[in-house]
Amino acid sequence: MGARSGRRAGAPRRAGMDGAVPPPAPAAPDGPAGPAAAADHDGPVTLQDVARAAGVHYSTVSRALDPAQARRVGGTTRLHVEAVAREMGYRRHLGASGLKRGRTHTVGVIVADLGNPFIAPVLRGIANRLEESGLMPLTTETQDDPARLARVLNHVVERRVDAVIVSAARLGNAPILLDIARRRIPLLLADRNVPQTGLPSCTHDNDAGGTLAARHLLDLGHRHLAQLRGPQDVSSFVDRGAAFSRTVTAAGAVELDLGDAARTPSLREGQRLARLLLARGRDRPTAVFAQNDLIALGALEVFADSGLRCPADISVVGYDDLPQVDRVTPPLTTVRLHGEELGRLVGEMTVAAIASPDRPPPSLTLPPRLMVRASTAPPRVPQEPT
Amino acid sequence: MGARSGRRAGAPRRAGMDGAVPPPAPAAPDGPAGPAAAADHDGPVTLQDVARAAGVHYSTVSRALDPAQARRVGGTTRLHVEAVAREMGYRRHLGASGLKRGRTHTVGVIVADLGNPFIAPVLRGIANRLEESGLMPLTTETQDDPARLARVLNHVVERRVDAVIVSAARLGNAPILLDIARRRIPLLLADRNVPQTGLPSCTHDNDAGGTLAARHLLDLGHRHLAQLRGPQDVSSFVDRGAAFSRTVTAAGAVELDLGDAARTPSLREGQRLARLLLARGRDRPTAVFAQNDLIALGALEVFADSGLRCPADISVVGYDDLPQVDRVTPPLTTVRLHGEELGRLVGEMTVAAIASPDRPPPSLTLPPRLMVRASTAPPRVPQEPT
């Protein structure tokens, strides 16, 4: 080497912002993070640059800066190198590092809908847990579009993420998920399961949740019930629906089959289903279980518009306990999930899966909890008090 | 290489799921994305592997697969190579590619709080626009913690993102932001501005928004007003607050100075400010401008709890028009922003900034719009009808 052009010659150069920058104030020329200057080429500072400046070989710099290898280099040298590196604002190039080490310290996180309030705590839990292990989530949403899921998976594969967490899985996505698993990329399912794949998952106990909802309504005395179902290609909805039905039937009460389900777990679809329900006329149940809060909110709205009072005329149970549902009218009885905890756990599982890819972590379920509020009450005229 | 252990010997192995797998069905052995097999080593398929299988040099494969270079290779060869690559499930290693090309096709996106409903559409807008240009957002939240912001910025720098979009900027973050800019990483501010830095930004017109809110209340006849301020180190709140005050004063009405501001733009802080306001007793204004909807919701709750009726006793204007605020009681009058549009625009700016890093794109502002609902009404006893 040695024969590179000039060294620390030339003007300091204030790397960055040469082109028209409107306001003058450069404000704090030396930020807290150091000058970040002094490479003899443009582009970021490299190991070479630091090595030259510190007067050692670049492999020494690499070792000095890697805690795991730091004992391979003398104490004073290490301190010196560290000082120089900090001074120059060196940041290691994780892409290059990953090329060599085969680890990108990045985990793909794929969710269905960032706008669903339920997802934020989950992401927070994941991010916090991953950060503890030096990993960073690469989050994307699919909007429940299979084509988009495929594209996103492609992106994360190209980026060679260390693992993928999918919380956007629909039952039909099994093949494409298995394709990822076949690439030996650890794949974890969060919140939504796809049992046929046998992939490790961390979900809420939808079975328990559905049972909870049913039992509550039965205990109140309801004998005519119905469900406003979420998309039936999502395990969570199927499971909680099945548990609800099972419990209702076992109690000898009757469940009206609406014959349709929401295409997306959204307010709008909740409205549609509610209208469908009202169309049943005299057949109408005294209580409904909306398979998630958004559907419940949509339904409440339709009920109110058609003069039906909740809970006097009809009781409504939701699912998820979204942030504001205790503030709508009437405050919604719902099943509470602990999103952040779930995120944290799946983060934990991910770390484990990366550490030993051949031994996938066991699946987990979290218990839900019923939040009783004002949207449920005994039926006005208790049918068949038995 | 060559002398690695076994090849395609051994059982199929169902990659990554040896441990207890409950359901049997392997489901669709060949997914739509191809077999993804047949490298003579473990780990992902490389150019070398494809080249060997196709009987050409790996540089030829590289070219055949790059649309921009594809004309450098003969038609039949290209088709053959493409077929083999698809067959083998080859995915290019973006890390390695980025090392050579200096482009990661990744953009860091930093937001304050993923749980804030306002942010989801913004992220959607950004993601959609970026995807059109083959970029992928790397999204993280800082929870408005400066230390966390620093960590996150460090992460994205280490990953050599092509640009960074910061929507979590507080005014005090100027130095650390400039540190990024000094590294010649294009940096765009979304929603929140930091004027001192002169960085390009895309924000809502908070000046217009604050004016809109003030004018509405003044037009209703209110003469005694107050603001429930958001964090005063965030440009958006400062700006809309200033505009509000200016308009109120110009109209000769009086604004009560609460002497405090929310530490975070959250429901809880809204409650605190509302209690502070009530403590003023007989001094109480007839209308308040909450600088965002969460604060407004918190305040509404406190008002209701203390027997104050809205809008009869006190009018409330919010800001953001969050998804559910038309469904609380009373439906909230608020200023609507178009988050997705903002996201899209900042995505656009980002693409431009990456294309020509020396010519930062001009800043933009989007006009807000007042949504009048039931939380505002004329004061019960119009003071000084003039």
Added chain:
DNA sequence: AGATCGACGTCAAACGTTTGCCAAGCACCG
């Protein structure tokens, strides 16, 4: 004193791509 050892550094070969350059082959033209 010679062998051995530990500590500290350097060398150089990867990792998977991209790409400037060269060479071979071919067609075409004068």
Added chain:
DNA sequence: CGGTGCTTGGCAAACGTTTGACGTCGATCT
């Protein structure tokens, strides 16, 4: 038939790291 130009494909040098395999140098042991 020689020259020119075009097409196609191979070669090899990067990009910034990591890391196994040496060296070198003192110090310690026998």
